[in-house]
Amino acid sequence: MNFNFKKTDTSILPYNRQKAYYYASKWAFLRNNKYHDFENSGGDCTNYISQILHYSGCVMNYSKNGWFYINKDNRSPSWTSVSHFYNFITNNKKAGPIARNATIEELEVGDLVQIKFPNKYDFSHNTMVTKKEGNTIDDIYITTHSIDRFDYRLSNYNYEKFRFLVIEGYRLK
Numbered sequence: 001m002n003f004n005f006k007k008t009d010t011s012i013l014p015y016n017r018q019k020a021y022y023y024a025s026k027w028a029f030l031r032n033n034k035y036h037d038f039e040n041s042g043g044d045c046t047n048y049i050s051q052i053l054h055y056s057g058c059v060m061n062y063s064k065n066g067w068f069y070i071n072k073d074n075r076s077p078s079w080t081s082v083s084h085f086y087n088f089i090t091n092n093k094k095a096g097p098i099a100r101n102a103t104i105e106e107l108e109v110g111d112l113v114q115i116k117f118p119n120k121y122d123f124s125h126n127t128m129v130t131k132k133e134g135n136t137i138d139d140i141y142i143t144t145h146s147i148d149r150f151d152y153r154l155s156n157y158n159y160e161k162f163r164f165l166v167i168e169g170y171r172l173k
Contacts, residue, residue, distance in 0.1 A: 012098060012169040016056045017110035020167075023055040024128055024143040028150035036072035038080055044145035045126040049112065050079045052128055053097045056110070058170040061088075061096035082114060082126050089165065095173050102166040105135045112165040113142055115157060123163055127154075137162070 027048070031037045035051055038044045050069065054060065060068035061076075067088050069075040078088035089099040099112065107113070107129050115125040130151050131141035140154040154162070 011171050013057070013172065015053075015058070015097070015110060015167045015169045017108065017167075020052050020056040020110040020128065021130060023052045024130055025150060027051070028143045028145075029148045035069060038072075039146060042080070043125075046082050046085050047080045048145040049126045049128055050085070053167070053170075058097040059095050059172055061092070061094055063094065066094075067092070067096045082123050085126065086114060086123065086163070086165075092171070095171050097170045098168045099165040100168060102164045104137070104140070104162075104164055106166050107132055107140065107164055108166070111167055113140065113154060114163040114165065115159050116161040116163070118158065118160045120160070123161075 032051060035047060038047050050067065054069075060066070062068050065088070066076050067078040067085070069079045077084035079085070089097050090101065092098050102111070109129050109132060111129045113127045113129060114123040115127065116123045117125065125144065125146065127142035127144040129140060130143045133139040137155040138153065141151045142154050143150045143152070
């Protein structure tokens with residue numbers, strides 16, 4: 001008898017999308033004084049997204065190439081850099097948040113959209129989906145820092161390319 005059970009990763013805990021939305025709406029136009037504001041030193045978008053994920057239950061990963069924030073001078077590059085964040089979250093096999101590249105159809109509130117602007121070498125902006133009315137760019141609304149936005153239509157950006165990331169959950173270790 002062959003049951004062909006689907007193998008699942010039971011070490012992944014669920015991402016709390018309601019808490020993500022709550023934090024995003026509360027801090028979209030403000031700054032949480034528990035964290036440094038990086039607006040004037042490269043931008044605050046990834047710091048804000050990292051705060052949302054951490055508030056939503058994702059634990060920090062204090063390893064050498066991890067994802068953590070202790071203070072403005074003691075944090076991982078993945079906490080504040082779009083490219084380091086992407087590399088961490090899509091390759092993470094240990095503690096912390098886990099995401100995968102996705103299609104626009106797979107996005108839900110709490111998932112992420114990274115933006116590559118024209119004439120930029122790489123993706124340089126991190127946003128979170130706060131509303132989805134369909135499966136086109138016009139149907140996706142985001143929140144972000146570095147020009148603070150909440151429920152801002154994604155299609156309003158002058159962009160070259162988008163990268164969609166579905167948050168699958170997080171690991172404790």
